[in-house]
Amino acid sequence: MDPIFLVEAAINGILLGGVLALLALGLNLIFGVLDIVWIAYVDLVMLCMYAIYFFNVAFGWPIWAAGLVSLAAGTLLGVAVHLLIISPILTSAPINQLLATGGLLFFLQSAATFLWTTDHKTVRLSLPLLIFQYSVHPFFGGQFGPLTFMICVLGGLGNMVGAFIASFIMSEIIAIGGVVISTEMGYVIAFVIFIVMMFVRPGGILAKRE
Amino acid sequence: MSRGRLLAGALLALLLAAPFVPMGGMRQYALHVAIQIFIWSFIGQAWSLMGRFGLVSLGHGAFLGVGAYTTTLLWNFYSLTPWIGAFLAVGAAVTIAVVLGIPCFRFRVIGHYFALVTLAVGEVIRLLIVAERDWTGGSLGLTLKTAGSDWSVYAIQFADKRVFYYASLAFFLAGLWIWDRVDRSMARSALEAIGEDETAAASVGIHVTRFKLGITVASAAAQYISYVNPDTLSGIGVSLKIVFAVVLGGMYSLMGPLVGTALTTALAEGLRIAFGLKFLGMAETIYGLLLIIFIIFLPSGIYGSIRRVRS
Numbered sequence: 001m002d003p004i005f006l007v008e009a010a011i012n013g014i015l016l017g018g019v020l021a022l023l024a025l026g027l028n029l030i031f032g033v034l035d036i037v038w039i040a041y042v043d044l045v046m047l048c049m050y051a052i053y054f055f056n057v058a059f060g061w062p063i064w065a066a067g068l069v070s071l072a073a074g075t076l077l078g079v080a081v082h083l084l085i086i087s088p089i090l091t092s093a094p095i096n097q098l099l100a101t102g103g104l105l106f107f108l109q110s111a112a113t114f115l116w117t118t119d120h121k122t123v124r125l126s127l128p129l130l131i132f133q134y135s136v137h138p139f140f141g142g143q144f145g146p147l148t149f150m151i152c153v154l155g156g157l158g159n160m161v162g163a164f165i166a167s168f169i170m171s172e173i174i175a176i177g178g179v180v181i182s183t184e185m186g187y188v189i190a191f192v193i194f195i196v197m198m199f200v201r202p203g204g205i206l207a208k209r210e
Numbered sequence: 211m212s213r214g215r216l217l218a219g220a221l222l223a224l225l226l227a228a229p230f231v232p233m234g235g236m237r238q239y240a241l242h243v244a245i246q247i248f249i250w251s252f253i254g255q256a257w258s259l260m261g262r263f264g265l266v267s268l269g270h271g272a273f274l275g276v277g278a279y280t281t282t283l284l285w286n287f288y289s290l291t292p293w294i295g296a297f298l299a300v301g302a303a304v305t306i307a308v309v310l311g312i313p314c315f316r317f318r319v320i321g322h323y324f325a326l327v328t329l330a331v332g333e334v335i336r337l338l339i340v341a342e343r344d345w346t347g348g349s350l351g352l353t354l355k356t357a358g359s360d361w362s363v364y365a366i367q368f369a370d371k372r373v374f375y376y377a378s379l380a381f382f383l384a385g386l387w388i389w390d391r392v393d394r395s396m397a398r399s400a401l402e403a404i405g406e407d408e409t410a411a412a413s414v415g416i417h418v419t420r421f422k423l424g425i426t427v428a429s430a431a432a433q434y435i436s437y438v439n440p441d442t443l444s445g446i447g448v449s450l451k452i453v454f455a456v457v458l459g460g461m462y463s464l465m466g467p468l469v470g471t472a473l474t475t476a477l478a479e480g481l482r483i484a485f486g487l488k489f490l491g492m493a494e495t496i497y498g499l500l501l502i503i504f505i506i507f508l509p510s511g512i513y514g515s516i517r518r519v520r521s
Contacts, residue, residue, distance in 0.1 A: 037322050088506045098266065098325055099457060100505040106450060107498025114495055146329055153326055184341035191330040191337075198327050199313040 005179055013175030014168065021167035023148040025160065032158035036086060036097050040104035042148055043141030044081070047108065048074040050116065050136055105141060112138035150194045156204020166205060170194075225379060229372040241371040247468070247475050248378035254456040254467030255385040261453075261461055269328030271448035272335040273303045279339060287345075306331070332449050382468075389464060454501050460511025469513040 023042060030038045048070045055066035085104060089097050120137045151170055155162030170190050177186030197205070229241060257270050280299035284290040310331055313319070319327055451474075459470025474497065481493045508515050 085502055085506065092509065094322060096505050096509055098322065099453065100502050102268075102450065102453070103498045103501030103505065105498070106454070106501060107495055110492075110494030110498060114492055146333060149326060150330060153323070182341055184337040188334050188337045188341065191334045195310075195327055195330050195334075198319055198323060199317045202317060202319065202323065 006176065009175045009179040010172065013172040015171075016175055017168035017171035020144070020148060020151055020171055021164050023144060024151045024155070024163040024167055027148055028152050028155075028158055028160055028163050031152060034086070036090075037094065037101060037149075038086075039098060039101045039145065039149065040081075040108060040141070042145040043105050043108040044074060044077055045144075046112065046136060046138070046140040047077060049140070050112065053136055105145065109138050109141055147190075150191070154194055154197055154205060156206055159204055159206060162204045162206040169205075226376075229375050238371055241375050243475060243479060245371065245374050245378045247472050248375075248382040250452070250455060250475070251468040251471040252378070252382045252385045253452055254459070254471055255382075255389055257452050258456045258461050258467055259389060261456065266325045266453075267328040268325050268449050268453070269330070269332030269335075270452050272328075272332040273307065274448060275335050275339060276306060277303050283345060329449075386464060451497075454497055456511075457501060458504055458511055460514030460517075462510055463514045463517055466511050466513045470511065473512070 023045065026045075027038065027041045030036065030041065051070035051073050052063075052066045055061045055069050056063050061069070081104065085100055086097075089100055116138065147170065151166045152163050154170070155164070155166035170193075173190045173193065174186040177189045179186075181189075228244070229237070231237075253270070253274070257267065260267055277296075277299040280302050281292050281295040284295040284298065285292055310327070314324060314327060455470040455474045456467050457470070458473060459468065460466030477496065478493045481496075504511065510518060
């Protein structure tokens with residue numbers, strides 16, 4: 001194989017790593033402060049991406065205004081989810097918290113499918129924000145959600161530096177594995193490494209060996 | 211004989227006689243729905259057997275996929291009878307359960323971590339099935355090769371759905387029996403102790419690792435035997451569907467999975483008949499909403515809550 005493909009894959013990996021690091025940063029913040037498993041986190045990000053899309057492309061707002069509105073909408077949604085779903089179960093078993101936010105994931109994903117069908121929607125601009133790199137579709141959360149979650153655990157829950165490093169490790173494996181073998185196998189290798197790391201270093205990559 | 215037993219006996223007789231009630235063209239459809247309910251409740255039972263002890267698996271779809279694909283591929287490519295294929299499928303599922311289970315329990319991967327590891331395993335299996343598209347048909351799936359006759363014991367293919375009805379009913383009842391046995395045996399107190407406090411149980415001298423592993427293998431293996439003719443496969447969607455039905459019905463009660471599965475199946479079928487494919491995603495939207503409401507207000511499920519109120 002031409003080495004130029006590998007270089008290209010490595011650069012793609014860095015770009016993907018940045019996206020994952022951004023997602024992991026937000027999720028880690030919730031972990032660090034609340035100690036709650038917000039498995040539907042990336043689905044809220046998906047809703048914000050839809051908001052940018054609709055305000056910018058459908059209503060013709062300038063991109064910065066669409067971004068601000070989506071930010072506000074995201075904040076409101078986050079507060080609403082916290083008050084309606086998280087508060088009542090703050091004291092219940094961790095498993096229940098996981099299942100409740102899992103229900104939210106199911107709900108948001110299907111509601112998006114129901115409302116906006118499974119079409120991919122893209123804003124045509126070249127700014128380094130998420131929606132400019134990736135098109136938004138109802139299964140965005142399903143695609144990035146589990147991965148973001150694993151990165152947070154891999155980096156050590158609440159450990160920002162660890163999550164940052166873990167993002168780039170995972171993204172490089174996915175990007176290079178995807179070019180050398182196949183897209184699916186890139187993810188398979190990344191997930192297998194996650195599973196093995198859970199056994200070897202349950203406290204995260206930066207944790208001290210017991 | 212107590213009233214409860216009499217009632218259960220009458221219900222069983224009704225279920226056994228049901229396929230012979232003349233319903234005209236509706237019979238095949240009614241039987242199809244009943245078979246779905248029995249199979250998925252059985253899988254739900256297997257899941258809740260672990261879930262009750264704090265081992266929430268989000269990767270049961272992985273075992274389901276491995277089992278279903280092993281039998282199907284062996285039949286399609288080597289014409290190996292599912293009677294043997296099913297044994298090999300159980301072997302494959304158990305192997306994965308053990309390979310995953312030993313380190314999980316040795317390194318005490320529990321709670322969130324256990325859920326995440328099983329989630330990753332489910333994704334790995336799903337991606338592998340997609341990646342091996344030359345064999346498995348990728349994401350399009352694979353149709354089971356027909357045996358060429360309406361009644362083939364060798365291929366376990368029968369045009370008459372009544373055969374599958376009785377088979378799935380038998381598996382469902384076997385599942386109830388296993389759960390009842392697990393409940394009654396010493397394992398009950400031991401496992402409940404594990405769910406609450408690992409160290410306390412360990413100090414009483416119970417071998418934590420062996421018990422947990424036994425449950426994992428039992429629940430993974432059990433569901434494979436039932437899965438004779440696969441039409442639904444691996445992935446996180448399937449895993450969540452199992453979890454949802456069980457939580458809805460009641461995770462901690464014997465009949466919970468049945469009640470939950472019957473309700474979700476009725477909901478899905480009802481929406482499908484009422485709206486067709488027009489409202490894609492509608493059923494799942496309602497599922498998700500109900501799941502949140504149930505976790506917050508009725509964590510022990512519909513059936514579990516009714517029982518609690520009565521007693």
